[in-house]
Amino acid sequence: MSLLDLKLLRDLRALKSQALAVALVMACGLAMMIMTRSLIASLENTRDTYYRENRFAEIFARLKRAPNSVAAQLAAIPGVAAVQTGIALQVTLDLPGVIEPATGLVQSLPEQGELVLNRLHLRSGRILLGRESMGEILAGEAFAEANNLHPGDRIAAVLYGRRQNFRVAGIVLSPEFVFEAPPGAALPNNKTYGVFWMPYKELATASNLDGAFNNISLRLAPGASEAEVIAAVDQVLRPYGGRGAYGRESHPSHTRVRDEIKILQGLSIGFPLVFLSVAAFMTNAVMSRQITLQREQIAILKAFGFSNWEIGGHYLKFSLVIVVGGTVLGTVGGVALGHRLVEMYHLFFRFPALEFHLATSVVVMAIIVSMVAAIIGVVGAVRAAVRLPPAEAMRPEPPSSYRPALVERLGLGRAFTATFRMALRNIERRPARSLLTMGALALATGILVVPNAFRDGIGHVLDYQWDMIQRQTVFVALIEPGPARALADFRALPGVVLAEPVRGAAVELRAGNHFRRLTITGLPARAELYRVIDASDRQLTLPAQGLVLSAKLAEVLGVKPGEAISVRVLEGKRPQFTVPIVALAEDFAGTAAYMEIGALNRLLGEGDRVSGAYMSVSAGEWVNFLEAVKASPRAVSVVVKNRIREGFRETTAQSIGLLQQIYLTFATVVAFGIVYNSARISLSERQRELATLRVIGFTRGEVGAVLVGELAVLTLLAMPCGLVIGAGFARLILASVNTEFVRLPLILTPANYAFAVLVVAVASLVSALLACRRLDQLDLVGVLKARD
């Protein structure tokens, strides 16, 4: 080892806590980068492999009913490589030991052989083949786990009005349900919604679809045009009640995974860059101070004949040691966080094996990025040091000159104490350093705002959705739209206080080139239970004609109230009409179109019909009500509001909880690192001044206040900036998350701000106190007698 390297090691030992502070901040940036980039790679690879191996389809469509022979017509469409037809049926589930029913989607397994597309992945138990396995069912993993279902367990389902008992033969995964949730849901609710598979014959018999199908999936031939195939499929399925085909980009499970990757991509660049910039600034501050302290040593080394390169290299090595430390810590942290996040993803996404794979190329990239950051941080200081001629470098630096701070020049200084003036003048003398320190502290404050803004946004949506809009106890859907007297039957159920009808109709809305397929919801003009609310939280009265659209839908369709929109109904008699848009509604999940139920029924031309009802049920009769509903042959799905709400709350708590921990750690590290490092540098630069104060009778606390006064001022200035930055971060991230399916409003509460401020204040205070402990080690006499 060369003597310079020995010097390096000893210098490092002397600066170990500061080097650690820098390495930790750098590690945060790297951990975030490694974690997010590796997760993106893991998710993409896992998803692509899963899709390929289990033959995930590319085009999907639902229809009312088509004979099996139609499958051949679909297969004959140019560009179609494979067709999978089957039955998909919404059912109500009765779980042993649970009073409230759950909703399930049951799909059919082919009579012969395996599924051609969307093949299942067996987790446990066995797969069902052919027609021999009567009374058995396969359950999706997420639902099975949430409800503690295992192979061999029994479950009751109401299939097309007939209650049947099934034995769970196996637990499976499907590429169609990586995100196992009802279409349009932002978060999964695995306790109340599950997916199942059973042999075709049994399902067909139960649903009166023998010899027919109501659900298709297609795979495209290489080079085929998705849009053309979708148009051809719609053509073929039109006579059979086709509800409109769509591609993967509109597939609910696929889009949810895609959006998650999009969010990760955003996080993988912005945040790490900010952290690494802070680390680069800290490296620069530490190295500049070190080089100033070693001015004379540098001069002597140069006098002895060391070249500028050798000396520059020496100090560069110093910062590279920090980089290596930061990289090791960052990689370990990134891998650990990555594993935790993969666990969290298990709440949302079901893959055969989503494992965290450290993307080594990312680590290499991370090392390069942080090295560049460190080099940028150190190069200026080193260059200044080696440029000095030895003779000049051996002389001490001239005394620092100061001037009154701006506030004093403005005549506001009279009220300040001498120590406060010192803080102000120090801040002003090094504006760049002060700004960067403030920036880092603002960043620490800002990132803390983000996870809580998410939490509050979700909380607001849930409250809005379930206190403002939907005020029912339960929603019950019928197998298919029934006559208006079905409502009377609902009202006769035990405990029903209020029942309001709803009529849904699958439609395509078109305005110019824009179109969307969705369900128009028909409701009473001024319903009590499902209220259509406008942006100023007022309930809208649905007019006798015309549509109310959710604001987001109007935006994507490019229409405004007062304009007309063309509606093509995709079921029943498939009428087409043009209606005026009368108002816009505010909602946060999915996109919706509302119409007065009578007006909708008139347009549909099928008489006075209802698809289901929103009901308010008295608590005392709840169990009896549920028993009656489960036994009712017409009810196909029963959605209990409070169970869904609870499920959301749990999922939110778990996922936001983890994010909060991560951000909290990062913010604490940054606040702690920057304050500690700044205080240590300040202590080194001003030890003479501080020793003088101690000697002339300032107490340790008073001198400590002088040492950190400057940082306290910067922290106080940084925090409000941080809150603004945090609100900006939250706005940006929410904007990148917001889609047609989910929209989170930006909710910033005083509690959120207070939390961020508190964390940064505490972290700063603790690190300032730690740095102040160094004051005790100050050699008062030695410092004072030494020449500067």
Add this chain to the structure above:
Amino acid sequence: MATATPPSELSPSSVFHARALTKTYGDGDAVVRALAGVDLDCSAGEFVVVLGASGSGKSTLLNLLGGLDTPTSGTLFYRGWDLGRADEAGLTRYRRDAVGFVFQFYNLIPSLTARENVALITEIAADPMAPEEALQLVGLGARMDHFPAQLSGGEQQRVAIARAIAKRPAVLMCDEPTGALDVRTGMAVLEAIERINRDLGTLTLIITHNSVMAGMADRVLTLSDGHITGEKRNATRVAATSLAW
């Protein structure tokens, strides 16, 4: 350290009363006796010059008398108060209220003007004079709003003296106050010290290896190897302006 009780026969004018004052650094073979059993009494208003070569123990004596350090053994009283056994807070209190320091290298706060450097003390002292008054005393009334970087060495040292005396200390401790100055400016600094001693009656201790200053003193102590090896009283004090070196 032995239990110390203040000697009852101390005269009211006694400021320091030290017996067998000893300070050692290190232990075992490496032990260094910086001060080896010094007996010393100083009274209010006295002007004492302590002479000694480097390593003689004079700085250690100043550290102990100034409350910057505590003795290893022996007794040290400041106006009947046991300075030798004071704790950290007690020493800070003592330095804050009773002692004014002047060092070789001024040690001004670079971010504060002359006036503010003095005000730093007057903000925390019990019965201070106005910063302006202190600066007038050292002849710097005209440069009060200059920063240290804008002052010459002699001026900086006079600010340091003003800072030291603004609290009306009982003791003014000067460690090589002219060490970094040329003769002319050095003389101006000594004049300022002399005036403080005369006008305010402050016990003044100057520690130096420059024997020329001995003429200014009431009493001259010579230290070597941690012992007081000489003590001389001047019948008349020479004015600072008449000194030459």
